[in-house]
Amino acid sequence: xxxxxxxxxxxxxxxxxxxxxxxxxxxxxxxxxxxxxxxxxxxxxxxxxxxxxxxxxxxxxxxxxxxxxxxxxxxxxxxxxxxxxxxxxxxxxxxxxxxxxxxxxxxxxxxxxxxxxxxxxxxxxxxxxxxxxxxxxxxxxxxxxxxxxxxxxxxxxxxxxxxxxxxxxxxxxxxxxxxxxxxxxxxxxxxxxxxxxxxxxxxxxxxxxxxxxxxxxxxxxxxxxxxxxxxxxxxxxxxxxxxxxxxxxxxxxxxxxxxxxxxxxxxxxxxxxxxxxxxxxxxxxxxxxxxxxxxxxxxxxxxxxxxxxxxxxxxxxxxxxxxxxxxxxxxxxxxxxxxxxxxxxxxxxxxxxxxxxxxxxxxxxxxxxxxxxxxxxxxxxxxxxxxxxxxxxxxxxxxxxxxxxxxxxxxxxxxxxxxxxxxxxxxxxxx
Numbered sequence: 071x072x073x074x075x076x077x078x079x080x081x082x083x084x085x086x087x088x089x090x091x092x093x094x095x096x097x098x099x100x101x102x103x104x105x106x107x108x109x110x111x112x113x114x115x116x117x118x119x120x121x122x123x124x125x126x127x128x129x130x131x132x133x134x135x136x137x138x139x140x141x142x143x144x145x146x147x148x149x150x151x152x153x154x155x156x157x158x159x160x161x162x163x164x165x166x167x168x169x170x171x172x173x174x175x176x177x178x179x180x181x182x183x184x185x186x187x188x189x190x191x192x193x194x195x196x197x198x199x200x201x202x203x204x205x206x207x208x209x210x211x212x213x214x215x216x217x218x219x220x221x222x223x224x225x226x227x228x229x230x231x232x233x234x235x236x237x238x239x240x241x242x243x244x245x246x247x248x249x250x251x252x253x254x255x256x257x258x259x260x261x262x263x264x265x266x267x268x269x270x271x272x273x274x275x276x277x278x279x280x281x282x283x284x285x286x287x288x289x290x291x292x293x294x295x296x297x298x299x300x301x302x303x304x305x306x307x308x309x310x311x312x313x314x315x316x317x318x319x320x321x322x323x324x325x326x327x328x329x330x331x332x333x334x335x336x337x338x339x340x341x342x343x344x345x346x347x348x349x350x351x352x353x354x355x356x357x358x359x360x361x362x363x364x365x366x367x368x369x370x371x372x373x374x375x376x377x378x379x380x381x382x383x384x385x386x387x388x389x390x391x392x393x394x395x396x397x398x399x400x401x402x403x404x405x406x407x408x409x410x411x412x413x414x415x416x417x418x419x420x421x422x423x424x425x426x427x428x429x430x431x432x433x434x435x436x437x438x439x440x441x442x443x444x445x446x447x448x449x450x451x452x453x454x455x456x457x458x459x460x461x462x463x464x465x466x467x468x469x470x471x472x473x474x475x476x477x478x479x480x481x482x483x484x485x486x487x488x489x490x491x492x493x494x495x496x497x498x499x500x501x
Contacts, residue, residue: 110150110151110152110417110446111150113150113445113446114445115141115143115144115150115445115446116141116142116445117139117140117141117142118138118139118142118413118442118443118444118445119416119442119443119444119445120132120139120440120441120442120443121429121430121434121440121441121443122433122439122440122441123433123436123437125437127409127437127480128440130480131473131476131477134472134475134476135469135472135473136472137465137468137469137472138440138442138469138472138473142444142445142446142447142452142454142465143454144446144447144452144453144454145453145454145455145456145457145458145459145460146456146457146458147458148458149446149453149454149455149460150417150446151448152327152415152417152418152419152446152447152448152449152451153327153328153419153448154448155415155446155447155448155449155451155452155453156332156418156419156420156449156450156451158451158453158460159218159449159450159451159453160449162217163217163218163220163221164217164218164220164221164462164464165459165460165462166462167217167220167221168220168221168224169220170190170220170223170224170227170233171190172188172190172191172214172223172233172235173188173189174186174187174188174189174237175187175188175189175267177260177263177264177267179249179259179260181249181251182248182249182354183239183247183248183251183259183260184247184248184249185236185237185239185259185260185263185264186237186242186245187214187234187235187236187237187260187264187267188214188235188237189232189233189234190223190227190232190233190235191227192227192230192232192233193227193230194228194229194230195230196229196230196231196478197229197230197475197478197479198478198479198482200276200478200482201232201272201274201275201276202230202231202232202275202276202277202278202304202478203231203233203234203268203272203275203276203277203278204226204231204232204233204234204277204278204280204474205234205236205261205264205265205268205277205278205279205280206219206222206223206233206235206236206280206281206282206285207236207279207280207281207282207286207289208235208238208282208285209282209283209284209285209310209450210238210284210336210340211238211241211253211339211340211343212238212241212282212285213236213237213238213241213242214235215242218282218450219235219282221462221463221464221467222466222467222470223235225463225467225468225471226470226471229471229475231278231471231474232272232275234264234267234268236260236264236285238252238253238260239251239252239253239260240252240343240344240347241343243346246347246350247347247350247351247354248354249354250350250351250352250354250355250357250358250359250384251351251384251385252343252344252347252351252381252384254381254382254384254385254393254397255284255315255377255381255393255394255397255398256287256288256291256396256397256398256399257288257384257385257397258291258292258295261288261289261292262292262299265277265279265292265299269302276302276303276304276478276481277302277303277304278303278304278305278307278474278477278478279292279293279303279305279306279307280306280308280309280470280474281306281307281308281309281311282309282310282450283309283310283311283420283449283450284311285311286308286309286310286311286399286412287312287315287397287398287399288399289306289308290306290308290311290402290403290406290410291397291398291401291402293402293403293405293408293410294399294401294402294404294405294406295402295405300406300407300408304408304409304474304478304481305408305409305410305411305473305474305477305478305481306406306408306409306410306411307410307411307413307470307473307474308410308411308412308413309413309414309450309466309470310414310415310418310420310421310449311399311421312420312422312425313398313399313400313403313425313428313429314394314398314400314425314428315393315394315397316391316394316398317422317424317425318421318422318425319372319377319394321422321424321425322372322373322374322420323372323374324422327419329419329420329422332419333373334371334372336373337370337371337372337373337375340373340376341367341376344367345364345367345368348364352364358383358384358386359380359383363379363380363383366378366379366380367379367380374390377390377393377394378390400428403432404432404435404436406438406439408438409438409439409440409477409480410436410438410439410440411440411470412429412432412433412439412440412441412442413441413442413443413444413466413469414426414429414441414442414443414444415443415444415445415446415447415448415451415452416443416444416445416446417445417446417447418447418448418449419449420449426443429441430443442469444465447465447466450466451464452465452466452467453465
């Protein structure tokens with residue numbers, strides 16, 4: 071005789087599998103929704119948003135640089151996520167990275183520091199027939215041995231450019247400091263020394279200045295600090311910089327786009343770099359860094375705390391506010407008169423969208439500036455590829471050489487009176 075429990079089991083039996091199927095279906099749908107949202111798969115690809123004045127130069131660039139006006143198409147499955155583009159760049163830099171052959175140069179600085187840069191000769195003639203050198207400033211704590219720099223240098227060499235790449239002071243492993251300071255957010259002393267060396271060593275060369283991230287701030291600040299710094303410079307290119315340190319650091323304390331997490335990771339990397347040179351920073355004469363400062367460094371969880379306890383003291387700034395104001399290119403960039411290409415990505419998790427009003431306003435007011443804003447690309451990612459695997463060369467690598475090639479041809483075709491600004495002058499480093 072059937073019991074009540076048996077009757078209840080019989081009545082629910084057919085419904086249980088259907089219920090579990092529904093749960094599984096809901097779980098799958100939830101996972102797919104999260105994947106679509108996180109990977110931003112519904113986002114449309116588009117050409118860069120360009121801000122510029124209608125001038126003969128801008129019309130020429132748009133005609134000669136199709137990459138500025140056609141869609142940037144990232145890898146289908148993950149390339150529309152700024153986080154994944156940034157993470158892939160940060161972890162591996164590039165794929166199938168070449169190994170360009172260069173010579174390391176060391177330059178003594180007036181304060182006892184030793185600047186260094188790597189020099190790579192061109193692998194062919196430039197299309198203009200001129201001697202042209204790219205003077206490159208990498209991102210925070212980076213140097214010529216980083217994969218993204220090696221890839222860009224190799225590509226530029228093959229386009230006929232000589233390349234000089236700054237190694238940020240204190241960034242190279244196993245190279246000791248010879249003065250009690252490291253690189254900072256906007257110190258242009260080492261970059262200026264490298265530019266000065268190139269002008270003296272190659273009197274006929276013309277220069278293209280290129281900066282990535284923090285390096286973009288340095289090259290724009292360098293060009294605007296002193297009018298003579300722009301002599302023999304054909305153009306400048308800045309990629310993924312933040313323009314204003316004070317505004318950037320404020321946004322780095324926010325949690326949207328996981329910016330606070332990136333801040334912690336960058337701070338941890340910066341902390342390790344400083345600690346590796348702690349004996350030099352403490353022992354060398356005239357050091358502004360003491361044991362108490364290092365104690366604050368060990369407890370720091372943000373770049374702002376590190377800047378306040380360590381970085382601002384390398385140059386004797388009395389406050390963090392003064393350090394950020396004096397080191398940011400936003401105070402100098404409006405004085406740059408050579409053609410200037412500024413590139414940022416809308417989904418860059420390190421650069422808050424509010425900072426992009428700076429280059430946009432600049433391009434609206436200055437006839438020599440073009441601001442290109444891509445929909446995707448992350449921070450220094452800009453990978454291209456069909457579905458999953460990225461190509462060795464990125465959109466960033468190709469668009470820089472395409473734009474600089476066009477400007478080199480534009481300048482070569484100008485009347486001789488216009489080209490008189492490229493006469494040789496000595497560079498006076500300033501920071």
